[in-house]
Amino acid sequence: MGSSKNITWHQSTVKKRDRYLLNGHKSCVLWFTGLSGSGKSTLANAVDNALYQQNIRSYVLDGDNIRHGLNRDLSFGAEDRKENIRRIGEVAKLFVDSGLIVSSAFISPFLDDRQLVRNMFDPGEYIEIFLNCPINICEDRDPKGLYQKARKGEIPDFTGISSPYEVPNDPEIMIETNTMTLDQSVEKILGYLKERKIL
């Protein structure tokens, strides 16, 4: 600053570890991945609700708040799908920096894209949760009627039908959503967070 001003402004920044202290828990991203209809959004919201009940600060990123907002400019083409996942990863990183436990509920079918997101985070902060459910069960559920449309050829590059789902090699958590109850699934995830001293 020039000598003509006698007002000096010093910068002070609240760090991630400060926010841990305020909240009483650490932050991380719970990255739910799996086929359409495997239960990602439902489980992510159930975990979010269970965390809320324990006074833990958390948030869910899913199609409802991302596709019509931040990523409204993106198509479902290959390049834009990659950009979709990259942006969600970057937003999740901001939430983790802010001290929250953020859940991301998107198919995210490709290993490379998930690896790119994992690399954004410090070790232990990115927790991949693979919702392992046979495609015939997902297709039977078909909550949004998407499989039916995909089978008719109305949706190009539909994951599991006309585009691959690359199964995670080594997810931190695996949930078999066709045999476990929602409560059991939530408990498994909360158990992991306690074991890793995030809670």
Add this chain to the structure above:
Amino acid sequence: MGSSKNITWHQSTVKKRDRYLLNGHKSCVLWFTGLSGSGKSTLANAVDNALYQQNIRSYVLDGDNIRHGLNRDLSFGAEDRKENIRRIGEVAKLFVDSGLIVSSAFISPFLDDRQLVRNMFDPGEYIEIFLNCPINICEDRDPKGLYQKARKGEIPDFTGISSPYEVPNDPEIMIETNTMTLDQSVEKILGYLKERKIL
């Protein structure tokens, strides 16, 4: 779901008003706008720190965490600058939904772009803070040496030099950063938040 499955998963979602209850305060975006060198990032971080000291959940979006992350793919061309502000607005909206008081510290020189962001929010959630500081003072401070480069013609479309800054017509808060101290500026903003019952 088909009759073959006896496991039904019901969705439960934590809402913004639930998060208000947990945090003990409402959420909003503090949208700092002003010339380079007007003190946006410093003041945003000082407010964030003051909120933190009062156990209020908050976060700052600024060049440090946005430009090299979410918006790393954007240039400084006209169209990308618009997209830069749109994305920051959308991310701020997610933070407000998560219950935090989020501060955004970007020049955001154009009325249209700021209006677009304002329109994303419910009434009262978007609080525009105009850092009013004469350009000669900003240029004198020149913390990053940008004005010097701009004067040499090394930075095209530099706000205040070769590109306009459109002064807010009716900002919620105005701070004259060349005559007010940092503490006074923080107090003015916190006073506003108390008056509006956000805190």
